[in-house]
């Protein structure tokens with residue numbers, strides 16, 4: 001833990017996380033006169049701050065830039081009465097009421113909490129992957145597949161996410177090359193069958209991504225260097241886009257041993273709801289969702305959480 005927090009702040013509702021789920025929860029809660037306090041963490045605005053064009057968030061006839069969309073959500077949350085603080089929560093105690101959350105700047109006590117700490121796509125950590133992220137290297141086929149109409153793309157990975165991303169991309173791309181380190185997939189059999197039957201998909205077994213190659217002006221992916229995991233031999237393959245699909249990590253480290261988490265570390269909620277196993281603590285957005293992972297679904301779950309908190313506090 002970092003420095004000792006200076007002040008204790010009490011709020012009816014503490015929202016942890018400043019992405020689409022957190023800001024939407026804040027908008028609903030503030031409009032219901034709950035005077036929410038939202039702590040943004042180290043990435044105010046969340047994952048969409050790392051992208052450029054968002055074409056699938058309803059309400060924009062033309063693509064909106066990720067940071068612009070998040071600034072609008074921030075402004076809206078603030079204008080309807082949310083107190084927004086840039087702080088990072090390091091520790092929580094949900095064993096007694098009021099609930100406690102300890103941040104770098106303050107300690108917060110709250111009658112109810114909504115956790116919206118999101119998730120992060122896992123990356124391979126290659127320098128060239130970082131260089132071309134947003135310029136042909138992506139971690140989300142649903143978000144970026146549309147930009148690769150009739151192009152050739154690669155999907156890196158061998159689990160369910162990789163197979164689902166590959167199948168989704170066949171709706172847009174001319175060819176989808178799946179690159180996997182081993183000689184068989186790890187995911188569900190039904191997905192493996194669909195992959196095998198799809199004429200647009202080619203699998204390159206026993207290979208890993210060694211380097212992303214591309215041009216500078218304008219920055220764009222043009223190919224990849226693949227390394228054989230058995231022989232070490234390398235080959236160049238021309239592609240227009242690369243989707244890294246090696247999984248996501250939910251930001252739930254501080255809830256381990258505090259809330260029920262599933263095997264992948266996502267916060268467990270009651271079926272069809274945003275209620276955690278602790279009454280009064282709710283969770284919304286990518287931190288509970290490993291299936292859809294979209295800004296609009298995160299926002300929807302944030303709305304559900306705020307409405308549930310209202311019922312909880314007035315009960």
Ligand SMILES: Cc1cc2nc3c(=O)[nH]c(=O)nc-3n(C[C@H](O)[C@H](O)[C@H](O)COP(=O)(O)OP(=O)(O)OC[C@H]3O[C@@H](n4cnc5c(N)ncnc54)[C@H](O)[C@@H]3O)c2cc1C
Nearest residue numbers: 017018019020021041043046047089118285286293294295
């Ligand atoms: C490159 C990229 C492009 C994308 N493109 C699209 C797209 O086009 N359309 C679409 O619908 N979706 C897109 N997505 C997915 C979308 O961004 C996510 O589904 C959405 O942001 C999830 O929202 P969230 O509020 O659950 O969490 P996040 O956006 O992940 O926000 C999490 C928040 O929690 C905070 N936080 C984390 N830990 C702590 C802590 N300990 N204390 C305090 N705060 C904390 C973070 O600082 C952050 O503010 C994209 C994602 C990426 C990475």
